[in-house]
Amino acid sequence: MLQRLKEIDMLDLFLWVFRTVILVVVVWGTIATIIENPYPTQTWMETIVAGIAQGSLYALIAIGYTLVYGVLFMINFAHGEFFMSGIMTATIFLAGPMSASGYLDRHPYLGLLWITLVTMVVSTAIAVLTERVAYRPLRYAPRLVPLITAIGASFFWQNYFRGLFGSEVKPFPQIAPFAGKITLGSIVVLKTHLVVIIAAILMLIGLYFFVMKTKTGKAIRAVAENKDVAALMGIDVDRAISSTFALGASMAGIAGVLYALVFRQIHFFMGFIPGIKAFTAAVLGGIGSIPGAALGGLFLGMFESVGPGLFLEGLGIPAPHQLKDVIAFTMLVLVLIFRPQGILGERLAEEKA
Amino acid sequence: MTKRMLIIFGLLVVASLILAACTGSTYKCDDPIGCVSYGPGEPVRIASALVISGPNADLGLDSQHGVEIAIEFQGDLFGHPIELQAEDDGCNAEGGQAAGQKIVSDPTIIAVVGTSCSGAGVPMSEVISEAGYVMVSPSNTAPSLTDPDQAWNPGYLRTAHNDKVQGKAMADFAYNVLGVRSAAAIHDGDPYTEGLARVFADSFEELGGTIVEFTAVNKGDTDMRPVLSAVAAAGPPEFLYYPVFTAEGGFLTKQAKEVSGLEDTILAAADGMISDAAIEAVGEAGEGMYFSGPDLSFSGELYDKFLAAYKENFGDPTSVFHAHAFDAANMIFSCIEEVGVQDGESLHIGRQALRDCLYATKDFQGITGTITCNEYGDCADPKISVSQLQNGEYVRIWP
Missing domain, CATH: 3.40.50.2300 (Response regulator)
Structure with a gap:
């Protein structure tokens, strides 16, 4: 008996204690909150819908992380900047002037279409450029090198856009058909939230078909499997990698438009935190897996939104919403302890790890 | 032989020291926490530690421009040009700590205008004060910074209100x-x-x-x-x-x-x-919606001149604290003029003397009003007003 006790590693013991503590806190907090019942049902509903909408945004951004990781095994920390660059440019050159001239009120849908197109083009161009200039020359460098370059690229774009458009917070106009709330059965939700959720689902379905059914998608999958063999089979590897970046960035561009619709506020620094969160979401869902990224984003958004009220309010913690990032990242730690490969991820084969 | 060599070497050292002393300055620093000396033609160096990157860069850059204009208006101190070393406080505690460490590692810096954010001000005030430097913040407003029971340190002053x-x-x-x-x-x-x-x-x-x-x-x-x-x-x-x-x-x-x-x-x-x-x-x-804030209906000849210079060099102001930064820099310059000791073409400034002079600032005419510092470094002349946003403009409604 004593012998067996000795065999238990200190680390294992620590992890067990950690899990138990988190679990007890979560269960205790939830029960306390339910007993106390501080919020009416409508508040819970609103919070949940807001969480799903936020999660859909994370999911769209997380796709970019997951795609690039699947192909290159690098974490592209500049991805948050792709998200920012498109919508920032579209707001300055399109949304602002169109709103000022009244065009956006007269043709809201057409206006939004233009904004979306410009956003996607700019995001994609920035991504392809970054890949060409900053990542391609380092393709065969040790893996830490492109990671650091990515962080550098992120700083570069952030400050580039600050220099270009200034550091002020910029308003994104309210688009009339998406203003206000809508009643669905017994719950009242914001129209913008609904738009975000529907658009995200459509985009994810579209992406799935693109990757699975088209020639480019096939090339991307082949390169993800094995670059050298793919090259031998006549696939242009550089081109496939570029299209991976373009694909991820156009998703991020869409996410940018949806973000602008919901929050109506643009800033050169806006890509940083969603970028980090989306990375968390991608790891949560299993990095390299597209459905994983979607699921991870959704989970993260929900937990962030509902978590503070549900787990912490009942414990009597003051200002629980300030701790929502703690909840998000605790979830990441928990996933890394319980299931290091993520919710839907597969354990990486030796040569990939 | 070796003994004789040692003696000769020793004599040479002593002789060179005496020579050095003769050719060097005759000024003797008797300041309890040290002096900063600038040789002929060397610039007087002040630092700024403001948030000049990240999401709140608007606030810090605006203040930095205020300092730059103050330097331009001042021109020189005892014939020495003035040089600004601009640091970033990052608007957080880590940034304040880092900027503070960097500044105190440079012995030629005499004073600091900063920080922008109170969060950065708390650690920086400690670092700066411990090293014997002095800082004047243009926009820290947290009560704790000038509360001796909390985060106040002897090298800290501010021109922003509490x-x-x-x-x-x-x-x-x-x-x-x-x-x-x-x-x-x-x-x-x-x-x-x-x-x-x-x-x-x-x-x-x-x-x-x-x-x-x-x-x-x-x-x-x-x-x-x-x-x-x-x-x-x-x-x-x-x-x-x-x-x-x-x-x-x-x-x-x-x-x-x-x-x-x-x-x-x-x-x-x-x-x-x-x-x-x-x-x-x-x-x-x-x-x-309503906004509380210092009464910033600045006016007067000085502000008009300042604003003209600001617009010419940097475009429209992005915050209101440029005025406080301008006043902070001018307070420092006026005290350097008061306590600086000229010695030939060199300039010596006692650090404690500068601190004492800043804390003793009284009836100093700045853009933000008449500045008088109390014993814990609160220098502002706070007139708080409430404005309401009406048709996209702040309209002062109270008092």
Whole structure:
């Protein structure tokens, strides 16, 4: 008996204690909150819908992380900047002037279409450029090198856009058909939230078909499997990698438009935190897996939104919403302890790890 | 042989020391924490530690421009040019610590204008004071920084007002002028916002009102609906005060209108959100909301001259604290002129003498008013006013 006790590693013991503590806190907090019942049902509903909408945004951004990781095994920390660059440019050159001239009120849908197109083009161009200039020359460098370059690229774009458009917070106009709330059965939700959720689902379905059914998608999958063999089979590897970046960035561009619709506020620094969160979401869902990224984003958004009220309010913690990032990242730690490969991820084969 | 060599070597050393002393200065520094000496033609070096990158760069760059214009107007000190070393306080504790360390490692820096954010000011005030330097902040307003029981250090002064005054004024306005009896406050964890929200809540309760919720968001948060829902569920309050910065403030303002229960709540923010960028950020949702802040209806010949120079060099101001930064730099220059000792073409400045002179500043005419420092470095002449956003402009309505 004593012998067996000795065999238990200190680390294992620590992890067990950690899990138990988190679990007890979560269960205790939830029960306390339910007993106390501080919020009416409508508040819970609103919070949940807001969480799903936020999660859909994370999911769209997380796709970019997951795609690039699947192909290159690098974490592209500049991805948050792709998200920012498109919508920032579209707001300055399109949304602002169109709103000022009244065009956006007269043709809201057409206006939004233009904004979306410009956003996607700019995001994609920035991504392809970054890949060409900053990542391609380092393709065969040790893996830490492109990671650091990515962080550098992120700083570069952030400050580039600050220099270009200034550091002020910029308003994104309210688009009339998406203003206000809508009643669905017994719950009242914001129209913008609904738009975000529907658009995200459509985009994810579209992406799935693109990757699975088209020639480019096939090339991307082949390169993800094995670059050298793919090259031998006549696939242009550089081109496939570029299209991976373009694909991820156009998703991020869409996410940018949806973000602008919901929050109506643009800033050169806006890509940083969603970028980090989306990375968390991608790891949560299993990095390299597209459905994983979607699921991870959704989970993260929900937990962030509902978590503070549900787990912490009942414990009597003051200002629980300030701790929502703690909840998000605790979830990441928990996933890394319980299931290091993520919710839907597969354990990486030796040569990939 | 070796002994003789040693003696000769020793004599040479002594001789060279005497020679050096003869050719060098005759000035002897008797300042208890040391002096800074500038040789002929060497620039007098001051540093700034302001937030010049990241989401709040607007605030810091604006102050930095204020300092740069002050240097331009001053021209020189005893014939020495003035040089600015601009550091970044990052608007957080780590940034303040790092900027402070970098500044005190440079012995040629005599004084610092900074920090922008109170959060950065707390660690930096400690680092700077310990090393014998002195700093004058243009925009730190957290009460703790000049409270000797909390974060005050002997090398710290500020030309910005203390939020004890501002929070109280806002509570007074809400309770007595608007006549509201229940309120909530939201801060973002920064010492500035938390201090201000806390003073407001305490003063409001003292007056007889009820604080239904005192809570916080994070810097960088975008989705404020959960926290606003919590506020609505707790009250809903008649009055909601969130003395935060532009980005978070913009999100709070827009989303407050969309959360059920808060449609009729009166919204109010503080001087962190008095800027053109903030007007744009809150948009139509901010129409009718109230802002507390120092009375910044600056006027006078000096300000006109300053503003002309500012616009020529940097475009339109992005905040109001350029005025405080300009005054802070001028306070430092005027004290250097008072305590600096000229010695041929060299200039010597005692660090303690400079500190004493700054703390003794009295009736100094600046853009922000008549500056008189108290024993803990509060120098501002605070006149708090409340403005309302009407048709996209701040209109002063009280007092």
